[in-house]
Amino acid sequence: MKKNVILVLALIMLTIFFTGCAGGGSNDIVVVSREDGSGTRGAFIELFGIEEKDANGNKIDHTTDEATVVNSTSIVMTTVAGNKNSIGYISLGSLNDTVKAVKIDGTEPTVENIKNNAYKVFRPFNIATKEDISELAQDFISFILSSDGQKVVEDNGYIAASEEGPYSGTKPSGKIVVEGSSSVTPVMEKLKEAYLKLNTNAEIEIQSSDSTTGMNSAMEGTCDIGMASRELKESELKSLKPTVIAMDGLAVIVNKENPVSNLTSDQIKGIFKGEITSWNEVAE
Template structure:
């Protein structure tokens, strides 16, 4: 382990030790009331389901995904992980378990949990912009071929100055915009499907767009990135939502991904956990199961 990592590890161990009193009990319950934290307790690892763009980006950025002898990418997430099928479930699970750890879109972070620093850097939009916070990924919309007039009008809104203000006002990072928006007045239905991480900002965008163009009927279906990409490919939705890049096999189907925002991935723990800072190596050791208890986080 590098010297800097050792220092961070010792800081974490000291913080956890300071937060633990004699007689720590089981997960949640009495520990929360007494303020104690037992580092010998098993870590409850909370991950996302297969197909989640957040999971795909997280395992790649933290090194949880490794290449095998044949060069194939293998997700090494521990088999004991609790699998959550949405951002909301990750938040609820971590908020209810003192010894848990998970990861979510930075834009979805709320005060029910605590985001830890990564390598001493806080998860903020400014730190993602300046490159110091490394756990970040794009939010994409995915289309195939030419979309309907009303769908294109909505896409134009998203990419405009007006749409990007919605992006930034909801805690995400703007990209270059196309200037002030003027609707074409196109009418009809738009079906949007996919990533639960992209869904919260998409809800805000659709609400604001319909205020400008009342002739648009928008149906939003929340699932995961892979489902949204597949739906765009087979034509069951007009716009797919993905919180990851397209794979080569997906672009070969004639799909196009357009970045609408940048987002960070926040690593979250229960508010009763005294840990405030982890290295990416420490995060990897937790999510691969190498560190089974908080005392094992070195």
């Protein structure tokens, strides 16, 4: 009997040992970040001070090297939903009930809290074009900025950025390609759907990638309209004209089983820089 107890204890210790080797401590934070070129990443590291200037004035991204890097909003949510120790960040407009958004500095991430300036973590959704664009591209942009288009923006959980009147375009025929940010893509799909009900002569192809790819494609002429979930860089502004079509909050998300419901800005910064590595350090 004594030998059996010792054997069971030994097996338990071995299981704990190998589990720890495979996945780290049971409360180790698993950081999930977007890829380089993502506008969401660019906005996030700027807003939380994870990007800092070095002695030469160059901006350095201090996101921890231990982060799991993924290339779309949907994969961030899937990854966080599948790991109880994970944390990531996404567009507020893309948030669903598969994950939990934490309060930041005690404030819940909502459209209303962004509008009343209580929630500080938000960024613009931009589209960008060259100076000379097709009649269809211009008409689609006119729709987006009209009260009809901005209603689509607000109906999908974003904040309107234009106060222009109802759409009264020319409804030209043709095809345009819109490419870029995976954060902007969901609302752009809704805008496309609404516009095509008004202009059945048009064809719009939307290609989801990231903000930098969208801007490069617009500059190279491989798409008509680029999408960016950040401000345009100086190098991009030399060739492109930006237009803000919506404002969007950033939500910091955790697994639904995670008991943590509030984090300070400094804690988020520490987590994504790799300075805070255990949930025990931020337990409420």
